Amino acid sequence: NAGVTQTPKFRVLKTGQSMTLLCAQDMNHEYMYWYRQDPGMGLRLIHYSVGEGTTAKGEVPDGYNVSRLKKQNFLLGLESAAPSQTSVYFCASRELTDTQYFGPGTRLTVL
C-alpha cells in the first residue's frame, strides 16, 4: 500500500513550456485534490475531483488544468508555464471521515 504518490519529484521548466504532474492513490478514495504551497501562504487549493470523470476549480485555478480519467489518478497540467507557478505542488486524497492523505510533493521551478 503506497498511499499517495507523485511524479516527478523535481522539475525545472522554461517559461512557456508545458508539463503534466501525475498523482496516483491506491486507497480507492473518491476525492482527490491538488494544492500549491508557497512560503508564508500555506497551502492553496488549485483543483479538486469528487470522483472519476469529474473536476472542479479551487481557490487558485488559473493557468492549470486537470483530468481524472481513472479513479486512482489525478493529473495536473500546466499548458504554458510562468515564473509565478514556481512552487511545491501537493496532491491529496480523502477518505470518508474528511482526513486528507498527502503525497510527498513536486518541486517545480519555472525560469
Place this chain on the structure above:
Amino acid sequence: AQSVTQLDSQVPVFEEAPVELRCNYSSSVSVYLFWYVQYPNQGLQLLLKYLSGSTLVESINGFEAEFNKSQTSFHLRKPSVHISDTAEYFCAVSALNTGTASKLTFGTGTRLQVTL
C-alpha cells in the same frame, strides 16, 4: 467561507520545554478541525483532528489540541518537546456537511524550532 489564522509564523523553544501553537478560525457553519505536520522536504501528515465528541483530542506522539467553540480556537500543545518535533505545523478547517467536497482551508503555518 472559512478562514484560518496562525498568528505565530515561528516558535523557537528549548528541548523539554512546553509549547503552544495557536490557531483561530472563522466560519459561518460548523467545521471539522485538523492539525497537519510537515517535516523538512516531506509532504503533510495528519497529526490530529476534531470531528465531534470530546473537545480534547490527542496524537500518538504527545500533542493535544482543544476545540473551543466560543473562542473559535484549536490550539496545539505539547508539555515537553523533543528535537524531532522540529517541523512546520498547519492548522486546517473544512466545512461540515455542506456538499463542498470537504475542501480544506489551511493557515499559513507555524515553524516550530526545537533546540538543545
